[in-house]
Amino acid sequence: MLTEFAVLLLIALGGTAIAWQLGIRNLWLSLPAGLMISVVLRDVLFATLNMVNLRWMSAFMFFGILALGLVVSAWQSAKGLFKNLLLSATTAILAVTSTRVIGLQGVPHGDSLWILSFARLFDVNGNISYLNGHTAIKRGFSYPLLLSLGPTHEYLSGITPYIFGALCAGVIWVVSKLTIDAARKRVFWVGMLLLAGTFSTVMPLRAIFYINGHTLTAVGLLIAAGASAIAIRDYELTRENLFVICLGVFTASTSRVEGIVLAALVVLSLISQRWIRRSAILWIVGSGTFGLSIWLATYHSYIIHATHLPWFAFMAILIGLGMLPAVKWLDWLRFHIVTVALIAMAVVVVGAELVFRDALAKGNRALVANLVFGSGRWGIFVALIVFGLLLGRLRRLTPEHKTLFVITVSLILGSLITKMLDGGQFGHPTLGRTGWSDSLNRMWLQSFAIFLVTVLVGLVQNDRIWGKVDNSKG
């Protein structure tokens, strides 16, 4: 138990301290940013040392770098850092206490056991070539790597609630930044209402202890979406926001196999801006392609084998293709990419529903049962989101609300399409089955925080709800 307290505290404090050194000073952002920095460090160190068969060193180096970051920050004893460290440490202690002292654990699920098996392989520095199949690639890279940092032969149980804590802190950061000009009373009231509507359902609570990469993906997507909306509102991408977007895209792209697609949809609005620097586009897209390619290369993935390319050539091509959005002669497409993507996704979904009507009928029924009749353990969360979006400000949308709105619609369509593609590997496309463990049903865990923020911003910005004539910016 003490080992786990020490390990998670080091991850929490080290990550937050390094985030501080890199210019991330906001209290609420420091927690998810620190976590994502830990993800990047762990992934890159493991992948690099794996190339020279020194995987056993990766955990030592990881902890060494975190400790160094902490010591340097403590030495500087920067003003304000203490608060950030206190938040991270408190979250880490609560997380480990909940699993190791109180004994709370997530619901049992086959995917969780696969992920724990991979964590076990990393823990004992086993042969990574066992992970070259379909199963491994579906279970992610970053999350099992973090889980493997537990005591010998045990998993790091506290990391899962800690990730959920980081998601909550991320929501607070995004909301506080996007509603900075709004009356605090409105934000507080809508926040309380949405909390009641959300945590009266099972799935968001299940995410706290459920062993799977969904919540880590959610952290990456939320931070990338929030920072993108802030940048679009301000017509400026600050260094801090660019950095956290890159961290978010990397984290999402290495946590779940569909993560890079969802991350791309989240940053599409930002990338389509005329004022964004080309170097920023390269950094953002490169974070996703680099993360995915080191994951595939480390796992000896069948995807690379299918191309008959050496891993470094595959990596170079993938990263190279990711640079295309920054090319000047593709600007005509980039400036309209959001509209193009939304129309294309809508056409794919509608087309698939028409062409594969019979194959998708069962999945459609399952989707309704899961989201409307409670089988997916989401209660009628969908009603909360739809109602919230409709009652929120719909005319003369502010840039940040419009961005979040587009991201929400994109994530819904993107999740449906990725599920169809996943099901399509085994024949006709499917939209899943009835029950909480259906993969599409669990996929909503990755985006529900963004949906909530979109609803909250819309409700807060609709002056008519608050008895005031609409005269705010539009």
Added chain:
Amino acid sequence: MNTLKSWRFWVLNVVVFGIAFANLFVLSHSQPFFGHNKTFSVNRIIEHSTWVEGAPVVLTNHFSQVDVNHIGDRFKNGFGFESELVGIFKVHSVDRSKDPIDVRSKISLKQLEHYRHYVTTTHCSGGTSKYCNLVLIWDVRNSAPYRTFMGLLSDDSVLPDSGGKKVKTFVLLDSNLFRTLIGDPSAY
């Protein structure tokens, strides 16, 4: 500005509380998580969960070296024994070239009951279900840390209350016990 005079404000509150009420008291829900957990060892968690893929993990939990044969092809006459887990949990060798030995006419599952150690399910095909029963059997009185397990087809019966569903039961039987109860393993 008077928020309390805005009908939209009241609609928002009433609808959200209605949704929360429905979530809590109308729609079915289940436990979001469980308590009193004391197991954090990955191997033990898998053994306790009777996972459909768990057989390789359970065997390596109990023996230093495990060899397995007569697994067959899970998409034909054999049953699932996941190769990733075989590698991760270091099963010494797995021979899938031969189908499970059909012992239905030689020995019943009831006769093996005494030695039964672990009952789970596994992936299979050919029947009316994609899942089959899998029973792991060895003799605890034998303390040898190195074991060879043989795949057997032991039963192919209609499940009670399943609407006529036929489910196969496979056994992974310790070769020492096979010799005692059925005959010379090398003859198969």
